[in-house]
Amino acid sequence: MAFVLLYMLLDRATVYFQMSEGITAWYPPVGLSFAMMLGVGLWFAPLAYIAGTLASLVNFGESPASLSFWLVNVAVTGGYGAAAVVLRRVLRVSPQLRSLRDVLRFVGVAFVASLFVAVSGCALFVRSKFLEPQAFFTGALYWWICDAASLVCFSPFLLVHVVPRVRQFAGLPAAPNALPRMGHRRPGLPRVRRVLETILQLLSIPFTLWAIFGWDLARSSELYYLFFIPVLWIAVRRGNHGASTGIFILGAGVMITLHFFSVDLHRLVMLQFVLLIVSLAGLCLGSLIAERTASQREAQRSEERVRLLLDSTVEAIYGLDIRGRCIFSNPACLRLLGYAHSDDLLGKDMHELIHYKRADDIRYPREECPISTTFRSGQPCLAPNEVVWRADGTMVPVEFRAHPLTRDGEIVGAVVTFVDISQRKRAEKELLLAKEAAEAASRAKSDFLANTSHELRTPMNGIIGMTELILETPLSAEQREYLELLRKSADSLMVLLNDILDLSKIEAGKLRLEMAEFSPVLDIEDSLKLMRPRAEQKGIRLTWQIDNGITGTLVGDPTRLRQVLLNLIGNAIKFTERGEISVHVELGSVSDQRVVLAFTVRDTGIGIPKEKHGLIFEAFTQADASTTRKYGGTGLGLAIVSRLVDSMGGKISLESEPGRGSAFHFTATFGFPIASSEVAEENSMFRGVR
Secondary structure, three states: OHHHHHHHHHHHHHHHOOOEOOEOOOOHHHHHHHHHHHHOOOOHHHHHHHHHHHHHHHOOOOOOOOHHHHHHHHHHHHHHHHHHHHHHHHOOOOOOOOOHHHHHHHHHHHHHHHHHHHHHHHHHHHHOOOOOHHHHHHHHHHHHHHHHHHHHHOHHHHHHHHHHHHHHHOOOOOOOOOOOOOOOOOOOOOHHHHHHHHHHHHHHHHHHHHHHHHOHHHHOOOOHHHHHHHHHHHHHHHHHHHHHHHHHHHHHHHHHHHHHOOOOHHHHHHHHHHHHHHHHHHHHHHHHHHHHHHHHHHHHHHHHHHHHHHHHOOOEEEEEEOOOEEEEEOHHHHHHHOOOOHHHOOOOEHHHHHOOEOOOOOEOOHHHOHHHHHHHHOOOEEEEEEEEEOOOOOEEEEEEEEEEEEEOOEEEEEEEEEEEOHHHHHHHHHHHHHHHHHHHHHHHHHHHHHHHHHHHHHHHHHHHHHHHHHHOOOOOHHHHHHHHHHHHHHHHHHHHHHHHHHHHHHHHOOOOOOOEEEOHHHHHHHHHHHHHHHHHHOOOEEEEEEOOOOOOOEEEOHHHHHHHHHHHHHHHHHOOOOOEEEEEEEEEEEOOOEEEEEEEEEEOOOOOOHHHOOOOOOOOOOOOOHHHHHHOOOOOHHHHHHHHHHHOOOOEEEEEOOOOOEEEEEEEEEEOOOOOHHHHHHHOOOOOOO
């Protein structure tokens, strides 16, 4: 109801201020309906049609009997409704005209829509004989200029100042693509000056109107270009908010002024064109000023966010220009360096101020500084162990990071961050001392175990020897049974002592491999033959296969190799109830200095779960704790085997599944004996194999 009433009042005012029959400077009702359809919604289109129809009946006394009466308002409402749809949904124009792009699209679509409405309306008037055919072009031109002036002068004022409040009052969300309103108050300008400037801007419009229409000297000269002065002044100082207001006041003032100072039709048309140009210029300039203001404020907010980040970070940060002089620093940098104000650092050579010497008081050349390297190479750098010197001359250990600043591919400076690592240094020192203490304790433990197990072997050898001697004397069956048990227990204990001694020697780093010449085939076969009786006692078949390419002699420790084989085969016999155990020895890589032998010990025993494969090579660890009770053992055998294989330059691995047996693979590296002609010829057989 308010919209329809305001539409009719504006229409009535237009009739009152007509220059001549059917001629006026602008038609505000069109600007009102277009602004509401664009800014609020198309549901204003029916209201615009109703308001236009009532205005035609009340203000112009037109007869509703003709079809043209109804079709003209359909053309007006449909034309401007379609224009609103194009602007909102196709061109995505902000209803508040926040950018130059929005203004140009708005003006372009408004001019096209007003031309369509003018041509369509005049054509309907000609059809209804309300307008003579020869007056069609003249009438369409006047109609188009009148509507265009209203759309450019009145609609922007409503879109910028009225429509947002209407939407808010109606509980509607913000208009699509609408930006927040930009304040027009200039920071730093006193309030009195702002008020005075506003008053002068408002007074400049009626003064310009009087100068053009009321001053006889100016009237004879048609100084319409003076309209640019107040509009551009307001646009420059207040952006699109001020420009839209100034244009609206100027348009209304022209309409009222022409009611008292009549002009001929020629001057009226010229005046309308000038108003269009002035309005377009004011809107474009105002939007540019608004965009610039928004960009400046966004830049200020961005700079403020960066400053807040720099001020709140715990890392010390400072920037350098290309000459190495400080251009900014954050509070953490000032606190760490012991300075009170950033002015104490700005413009100073930071290398000469805080980085001029090393921790040992030796001068630090600039060319050796990591930050200088960043300037030269253009690459970020990290200096984890540097020092800086505070204002009081004390030293602080820090970790530096420098990153180059580039502009158009050219290095213009660098940003440096650093943190105090004093606590980290103390923690590292304490950790090193704790590590050394733990290593010393481990060595002491290993030495103790080695010495203790060595001392225990002497009486154990005595016990075993005396038992053997007693067994050779005449004994009763019961005594012999007891002594056999004693010998077995002593042998088991001796094996345990030997394992502990070997493991302690390895952990203490005292295990030394023997470098002796030996025949690999003979030693391997002797070891396997030694284990065959034990396998046969359990009904297990023990087989082996040695690569035919392995001949001659090698240099290494046959005792340790035999120990590894006996351990693996002994384990296989222990955990295999039936089936067979096979040993394969193959020739690996061969060079002039060394040869690698690859061993595989495969059984058909109980197998080992996959998740336990990595654990069984650790000391005192078995795949299942129950195996100790069922099969015996300490869990040291495979740990010793793993370490012996490592000491022989090889690696050990395992393939096994529960119930499907196990396969241990290991390699060992051996050398060649010192070459004599015969030995060299013999060893040449290794070459060329694989």
